[in-house]
Amino acid sequence: MAEPDDNALVEARNLRVEFPVLSGLLRRKQVASVRAVDDVNLAVRRGEALGLVGESGCGKSTLGRAILHLIRPTAGTVLFDGHALDTLSEVAMRRHRRRMQMIFQDPYSSLNPRMTVGEAVAEPMLVHGLSDEGDSQEKVADLFRTVGLDPRMMTRYPHEFSGGQRQRIGIARALASEPDFIVCDEPVSALDVSIQAQIINLLERLRGALGLTYLFVAHDLAIVRHLSDRVAVMYLGQIVEIAPKDEIYARPLHPYTQALLSAAPIPDRAVEARRQRTLLQGEIPSPLNPPTGCRLHPRCPKAHATCRAVEPKLRQLDGQRWVACHLYDDAPTTGGG
Numbered sequence: 001m002a003e004p005d006d007n008a009l010v011e012a013r014n015l016r017v018e019f020p021v022l023s024g025l026l027r028r029k030q031v032a033s034v035r036a037v038d039d040v041n042l043a044v045r046r047g048e049a050l051g052l053v054g055e056s057g058c059g060k061s062t063l064g065r066a067i068l069h070l071i072r073p074t075a076g077t078v079l080f081d082g083h084a085l086d087t088l089s090e091v092a093m094r095r096h097r098r099r100m101q102m103i104f105q106d107p108y109s110s111l112n113p114r115m116t117v118g119e120a121v122a123e124p125m126l127v128h129g130l131s132d133e134g135d136s137q138e139k140v141a142d143l144f145r146t147v148g149l150d151p152r153m154m155t156r157y158p159h160e161f162s163g164g165q166r167q168r169i170g171i172a173r174a175l176a177s178e179p180d181f182i183v184c185d186e187p188v189s190a191l192d193v194s195i196q197a198q199i200i201n202l203l204e205r206l207r208g209a210l211g212l213t214y215l216f217v218a219h220d221l222a223i224v225r226h227l228s229d230r231v232a233v234m235y236l237g238q239i240v241e242i243a244p245k246d247e248i249y250a251r252p253l254h255p256y257t258q259a260l261l262s263a264a265p266i267p268d269r270a271v272e273a274r275r276q277r278t279l280l281q282g283e284i285p286s287p288l289n290p291p292t293g294c295r296l297h298p299r300c301p302k303a304h305a306t307c308r309a310v311e312p313k314l315r316q317l318d319g320q321r322w323v324a325c326h327l328y329d330d331a332p333t334t335g336g337g
């Protein structure tokens with residue numbers, strides 16, 4: 001068990017998500033299952049932004065969706081504000097759903113092309129009874145202003161907007177149900193670099209102004225750097241390191257985190273030339289047949305015999321740092337394990 005936290009708004013406990021692998025002419029026969037999220041324990045504290053990073057296909061987006069119960073977990077529990085989501089009645093779940101929202105990588109696919117963007121933003125307010133037809137227009141106009149859009153754009157359709165504007169509409173729609181917690185699933189990955197900074201600044205400003213809590217999913221450590229208070233690193237369905245932002249960037253412990261940071265360019269050429277890199281070998285293995293022991297061992301430059309046989313557990317090294325790596329088996333701990 002890792003990451004018990006008294007100040008958690010959201011907690012994943014031993015969360016597992018498996019997808020069936022189907023075969024046969026009609027693809028009805030299950031021949032195997034892929035464990036996309038494997039026994040994850042993670043807490044997101046009230047008011048914090050927790051960055052969740054890892055390569056494509058590591059399970060981070062699936063974890064975000066499972067935490068919101070947009071994907072039903074195969075095993076484990078998600079606690080939201082102390083309530084286990086899998087035990088809630090339909091009515092209670094609807095009440096909680098209002099408080100948990102998602103911002104998607106591609107807002108265009110989450111917007112109905114036949115609805116005006118004003119209607120799309122009003123919809124969650126009406127569904128959750130936060131507004132009626134009479135005052136929804138004014139509330140939508142306020143939300144447009146909040147996300148930096150001109151309310152006169154409310155009558156237009158999604159295809160009339162640029163990528164950055166559409167992401168602002170996606171953010172307005174997420175805010176419309178007055179949530180406490182938002183999973184931001186690669187919200188800037190599809191945008192130009194100059195627009196990325198604007199959207200990240202907007203999300204940061206909204207967090208302060210509205211007291212939001214974020215799980216910010218990204219494949220790039222540089223993207224989460226500005227926004228996150230802590231960072232969790234995921235590899236092949238498992239969390240391998242969690243640390244406060246400053247510590248993870250200054251002194252990454254896990255070889256996978258070191259490799260992710262090594263891959264990010266440093267603007268200062270002299271520093272770039274001097275720095276030591278950790279490079280991984282080969283490709284990310286299939287989650288259908290993950291390696292024995294530590295899942296990173298076929299790629300890890302620091303692997304040793306134990307790594308091939310024994311799976312390292314996520315251990316708490318001090319009050320704030322958690323790592324799953326045999327290199328730290330003898331390091332002093334302050335709990336967890």
Ligand code: SF4
Pocket residue numbers: 254255256294295296297300301302303304307312324325326327
């Ligand atoms: Fe590398 Fe071994 Fe640590 Fe896994 S447990 S990251 S293989 S050193």
